[in-house]
Amino acid sequence: MDIPYVIGVDMGGTNTAFGVVDRRGAILYRGSISTRDYTTGEEYIDALGNAINYSIQSNHLKGQIKGIGMGVPNGNMNDGTIEKAANIPWSKNVVTPLAAMLTAKTGLSCKLTNDANAAALGEMIYGAAKGMKDFIVITLGTGVGSGIVSNGQLIVGHDGFAGELGHVTMVRNNGRPCGCGRSGCLETYTSATGVARTAREFLDMNPEMNSLLKEIDYRPITSKDVYEAAQKGDELAIEVFNFTGKILGEAFCDFIAFTSPKAIILFGGLAHSGKFLLDPLKKAMDSHILSVYKGKTEIILSQLNDAEAAILGAGALAWE
Amino acid sequence: MDIPYVIGVDMGGTNTAFGVVDRRGAILYRGSISTRDYTTGEEYIDALGNAINYSIQSNHLKGQIKGIGMGVPNGNMNDGTIEKAANIPWSKNVVTPLAAMLTAKTGLSCKLTNDANAAALGEMIYGAAKGMKDFIVITLGTGVGSGIVSNGQLIVGHDGFAGELGHVTMVRNNGRPCGCGRSGCLETYTSATGVARTAREFLDMNPEMNSLLKEIDYRPITSKDVYEAAQKGDELAIEVFNFTGKILGEAFCDFIAFTSPKAIILFGGLAHSGKFLLDPLKKAMDSHILSVYKGKTEIILSQLNDAEAAILGAGALAWE
Numbered sequence: 332m333d334i335p336y337v338i339g340v341d342m343g344g345t346n347t348a349f350g351v352v353d354r355r356g357a358i359l360y361r362g363s364i365s366t367r368d369y370t371t372g373e374e375y376i377d378a379l380g381n382a383i384n385y386s387i388q389s390n391h392l393k394g395q396i397k398g399i400g401m402g403v404p405n406g407n408m409n410d411g412t413i414e415k416a417a418n419i420p421w422s423k424n425v426v427t428p429l430a431a432m433l434t435a436k437t438g439l440s441c442k443l444t445n446d447a448n449a450a451a452l453g454e455m456i457y458g459a460a461k462g463m464k465d466f467i468v469i470t471l472g473t474g475v476g477s478g479i480v481s482n483g484q485l486i487v488g489h490d491g492f493a494g495e496l497g498h499v500t501m502v503r504n505n506g507r508p509c510g511c512g513r514s515g516c517l518e519t520y521t522s523a524t525g526v527a528r529t530a531r532e533f534l535d536m537n538p539e540m541n542s543l544l545k546e547i548d549y550r551p552i553t554s555k556d557v558y559e560a561a562q563k564g565d566e567l568a569i570e571v572f573n574f575t576g577k578i579l580g581e582a583f584c585d586f587i588a589f590t591s592p593k594a595i596i597l598f599g600g601l602a603h604s605g606k607f608l609l610d611p612l613k614k615a616m617d618s619h620i621l622s623v624y625k626g627k628t629e630i631i632l633s634q635l636n637d638a639e640a641a642i643l644g645a646g647a648l649a650w651e
Numbered sequence: 652m653d654i655p656y657v658i659g660v661d662m663g664g665t666n667t668a669f670g671v672v673d674r675r676g677a678i679l680y681r682g683s684i685s686t687r688d689y690t691t692g693e694e695y696i697d698a699l700g701n702a703i704n705y706s707i708q709s710n711h712l713k714g715q716i717k718g719i720g721m722g723v724p725n726g727n728m729n730d731g732t733i734e735k736a737a738n739i740p741w742s743k744n745v746v747t748p749l750a751a752m753l754t755a756k757t758g759l760s761c762k763l764t765n766d767a768n769a770a771a772l773g774e775m776i777y778g779a780a781k782g783m784k785d786f787i788v789i790t791l792g793t794g795v796g797s798g799i800v801s802n803g804q805l806i807v808g809h810d811g812f813a814g815e816l817g818h819v820t821m822v823r824n825n826g827r828p829c830g831c832g833r834s835g836c837l838e839t840y841t842s843a844t845g846v847a848r849t850a851r852e853f854l855d856m857n858p859e860m861n862s863l864l865k866e867i868d869y870r871p872i873t874s875k876d877v878y879e880a881a882q883k884g885d886e887l888a889i890e891v892f893n894f895t896g897k898i899l900g901e902a903f904c905d906f907i908a909f910t911s912p913k914a915i916i917l918f919g920g921l922a923h924s925g926k927f928l929l930d931p932l933k934k935a936m937d938s939h940i941l942s943v944y945k946g947k948t949e950i951i952l953s954q955l956n957d958a959e960a961a962i963l964g965a966g967a968l969a970w971e
Binding site: 346381405410424445455463465479481482484486487488489490492493494496498500501502503511512513581584585586588589590591593619621622626627 | 681727783784785799801802804806807808809810811812813814815816817818820821822823827828831833900904905908909910911912913939941942943947
């Protein structure tokens, strides 16, 4: 018999949200727990398992859940572990077999991967990549993440950690320092944080230029400020997006030379910048792409609702 | 019944060699025809089909050939076509369905892909990648090619042309002009041609430096000259390899962030430069790699005989 539901778990640095999801991507029931309120992975899984078991019981879903899929920071899909996730205190220095622990607690099979891979599965099953076998999802948030699908399968690599495209090197000399300890990484330029950084740089470098962004001196500039200024026609803000789009477009040319995807799907906060990001991005791709790939790869904005995508994507793991 | 043989066809710009291959990689019979002596793809396939049919007949192999695999320039594995291969006069401006044409001529199923992908399959079935599911083969010849295997499958992309890693951009400002019409591509630095180019640049830039390579003024310097000079302790030649290895090592760090392969296998002429290339390559990788991948990916030299590898690799397509 066809089992109608899965549970998708989106583990963030602060909160962990989960939902019971059906095959069409409707979320029947939602729950959440804190991620940070625990001192060990055991305590965390105990609380999460209790919350999941309660949701199954109270909704009379026993026997109707196919399995659990989790999107977790530094998730290793091959081993079902979370490995030294810097932003989660109880994970910082250890490898924790979260999937097996949650199975023991709930009696349900459990798979996990990182959030960008979960987003890619979500797009394939419910979103913009429906029916595609070769595509890449790029998440543009605080950092830049990626989920790569080729031949209809997620690429996780020999160690479960493939797809760190936010850390390809875009500037080899005097690149911006990156949180990873190196410099010049894509995410230092094209994440939401990178956009704010570019705005501050451009303001410093162009003291003579007028900009709405100069009025913000009581707090750090954010990528949202840059977007809002660009919408009002602010020249400096538009230049910030031109710079960002160009670097992202050139990076995409290298990505296409790798797996030749039918589409690259943009996901996350910065993807909502619309034409300000897309126009220079596509222009850079057009002028820089290897001729064999010219005009073949679509750039698409995610069609999934940001708030639901993480749960749907994680749940998608359990349909596989 | 298990059919014991395949035919591997290696189509080069000048000659096309083929061989009857068994499951262990022994080549029973070899033949060849010219690639350039024909004015159309039809004439070429007619000649190749005749040669193959003759080899089957004369060796009493009728019914014992599982299929034909071809490695061809600009080969599209999805469609079985050769598309506008610049180095083959009769292909220059057209798309030719070679695989279907050879099937019609021989009665055997036929698949094709480009030579670097064929090399990757050859390594997986007969060579250094035996038993691996995630690896990359980098061919270092006149150009730089690549064959990428993930989840045990060749990555060919939505259009059949994935894996042009020789054309990722390594130098974004004032990079060397590339045959592809762009500049700064990996292959302009790390192909055999790139090594010779670096040697000529270094000689121009360091007129005060002594080098055995200065004695070669009656013909262009080749990568072989650089290797031989390095073996004799020539400082400038060794610096050329240091420069080449560093760029290649930094490129590999980006490749690893993509598919996290268990190994990168070096294939082709320049792979025989041994420690002169490997030492600086590994040093660059060690100092530049994202920490999650540190020390995980092996760099291996191909274990296939260069002369046989192309036929074995192409034949491997027919085992799939």
